[in-house]
Amino acid sequence: MQLTVWTYEGPPHVGAMRVATAMEGLHYVLHAPQGDTYADLLFTMIERRSKRPPVTYTTFQARDLGGDTAELFKNACHEAYERFKPEAMIVGASCTAELIQDDPGGLAKALNLPIPVIALELPSYQKKENWGAAETFYRLVRALAGPYAPAPGTKRPEREPGRRPVANILGPTALGFRHRDDVTEVIDLLARIGVDVGVVAPMGARPADLARLGNADFNVVLYPETAGVAAQWLKRTFGQPHTTVVPIGVGATRRFIKEVAGLAGLDPGPALDPENSRLPWYSRSVDSTYLTGKRVFVFGDATHALAAAEIATKEFGFELVGLGTYSREFAREVREAAAGYGLEAVIGDDYLDVEEKIAASHPELVLGTQMERHIAKRLGIPCAVISAPVHVQDFPARHSPQMGFEGANVLFDTWVHPLMMGLEEHLLGMFREDFEFRDGVGPSHLGHAGSKSHAPEEKEQASDLALAEPAPVEAISPAPSVEPQKAAAAEPAAWSLEAEKELRKIPFFVRGKARRNTEAYANERAISVITVETLYDAKAHFGR
Numbered sequence: 001m002q003l004t005v006w007t008y009e010g011p012p013h014v015g016a017m018r019v020a021t022a023m024e025g026l027h028y029v030l031h032a033p034q035g036d037t038y039a040d041l042l043f044t045m046i047e048r049r050s051k052r053p054p055v056t057y058t059t060f061q062a063r064d065l066g067g068d069t070a071e072l073f074k075n076a077c078h079e080a081y082e083r084f085k086p087e088a089m090i091v092g093a094s095c096t097a098e099l100i101q102d103d104p105g106g107l108a109k110a111l112n113l114p115i116p117v118i119a120l121e122l123p124s125y126q127k128k129e130n131w132g133a134a135e136t137f138y139r140l141v142r143a144l145a146g147p148y149a150p151a152p153g154t155k156r157p158e159r160e161p162g163r164r165p166v167a168n169i170l171g172p173t174a175l176g177f178r179h180r181d182d183v184t185e186v187i188d189l190l191a192r193i194g195v196d197v198g199v200v201a202p203m204g205a206r207p208a209d210l211a212r213l214g215n216a217d218f219n220v221v222l223y224p225e226t227a228g229v230a231a232q233w234l235k236r237t238f239g240q241p242h243t244t245v246v247p248i249g250v251g252a253t254r255r256f257i258k259e260v261a262g263l264a265g266l267d268p269g270p271a272l273d274p275e276n277s278r279l280p281w282y283s284r285s286v287d288s289t290y291l292t293g294k295r296v297f298v299f300g301d302a303t304h305a306l307a308a309a310e311i312a313t314k315e316f317g318f319e320l321v322g323l324g325t326y327s328r329e330f331a332r333e334v335r336e337a338a339a340g341y342g343l344e345a346v347i348g349d350d351y352l353d354v355e356e357k358i359a360a361s362h363p364e365l366v367l368g369t370q371m372e373r374h375i376a377k378r379l380g381i382p383c384a385v386i387s388a389p390v391h392v393q394d395f396p397a398r399h400s401p402q403m404g405f406e407g408a409n410v411l412f413d414t415w416v417h418p419l420m421m422g423l424e425e426h427l428l429g430m431f432r433e434d435f436e437f438r439d440g441v442g443p444s445h446l447g448h449a450g451s452k453s454h455a456p457e458e459k460e461q462a463s464d465l466a467l468a469e470p471a472p473v474e475a476i477s478p479a480p481s482v483e484p485q486k487a488a489a490a491e492p493a494a495w496s497l498e499a500e501k502e503l504r505k506i507p508f509f510v511r512g513k514a515r516r517n518t519e520a521y522a523n524e525r526a527i528s529v530i531t532v533e534t535l536y537d538a539k540a541h542f543g544r
Helices: 012-022 036-046 062-066 069-084 104-110 129-148 179-193 207-211 224-238 250-264 279-284 286-291 302-314 328-340 351-361 370-379 404-430 444-450 457-467 471-476 484-489 497-503 508-524 532-542
Strands: 026-031 055-057 088-093 117-119 166-170 196-201 218-221 295-300 319-325 365-368 383-385
Touching (some): 012 026, 012 036, 012 055, 012 088, 026 069, 036 055, 069 088, 088 104, 104 117, 129 207, 166 250, 179 196, 179 404, 224 328, 250 302, 250 404, 295 302, 319 328, 351 370, 365 404, 370 383, 383 404, 497 532, 508 532
Parallel strands (some): 026 088, 295 319, 295 365
16 A cells, blocks of 8 residues: 555445445445545535435444444444335445454344345455446346346347347446446437447446346446446356447447447447537548647546547547556556557556656647646646546536547547647747737737737836736735835835846736735835846745
């Protein structure tokens, strides 16, 4: 275990919480010390859920370690059943509780509750969140669908003539990156092909729904990190095939449609309409040609990183300069993909190592997680988030999928806009001294009435200062105060020509504050002429 400020994945019991929170009628009793309830915030604050996760914590304290913590767990199970009346229950221990070895599974089994109780063995010191979600979903599917499995060797019956094929959608969880919107988009895609949806799980499913997973003709695996293990078990046990293509990007969506149509025995033609997505046209348009060859670094969970690499190179015309994942369970697939691009994959969960790799590759765009957003900001590189972990801003209220044709449109907007804004900022900086582009000059489309004439330097500075002092900046970040008596008595410091030029390099919306801070700094120290050195000394002083 490594002490770190940021982490790409939480412990495996957080993955179990993602599955439990996504479902209905399921309750999770977690043997955990006081303080582990922090995980609730991941759902109520970041995902903006209206209710807390269906989790009961034993919340034992240090003083309880000398007593019977097993009894605390049994009481918690009884109370959770009586209060919430769940249809099924999962039980397990957090990383801290794992050390005291109370065996939650055995204790819960001895309670003889009148509902299915599934014990989770989640080795917190060897595995992480995505593995925990996959293991939890697999255990639930095996426990609830297993009793309805056919005898080994039984041939799967043919679909009745005239009946529309049915597919389950597997993988979406709570706290998943755009999972809610992806499900909506994929259900629409399946309907266009002519396939009905049986069960969507874990998201929105009840324990009874998991029991009838075997009734579907095949399974659609949206997120292999979560549903891959369960889908393999359903294939072995019920003979259900499952999809292997994740429909992120136009090319992958078209392959997904063909794969689903093949499994369902249907014609994919009606769903392959090239007008379904605007991304291909946008990518070929005049406005996008300047994006060709942009250097891009990709990092995230394996599913989204692999998809982003393909889309970036084949659909946007970018040059891939880095590819990696924190999903060690899929390291082989990512390494193979990276080798195909002539790269060495970045595999690991040390964000400092990822930052080093990003800096060394000199990308013009980073596609990553919330962590890479911070890294790119420090490095001054545009960034778009493509994968969990994410922050609240990546759970928009609007429909914003990543999958399907509409998801491809969202990807185009999300990836291109940071580059366009970066170009705009670059041009503003490049032409800062041009008479048409200075921020003190009015819009060119207003003609001479909107532009300043070449006034003397003093008038230009006064205009710049007037533009540079919007009230919101003052309200948010007032300049440190100076003693009134000293400020009143001191003569205002004069600005040297070089210092004035340096001051105008500061963005106009904070330039007024910079001027006032510098003058206050100079007056406190009886500096009569403000030089470039004074300007930066003042910046360092107030930046402490």
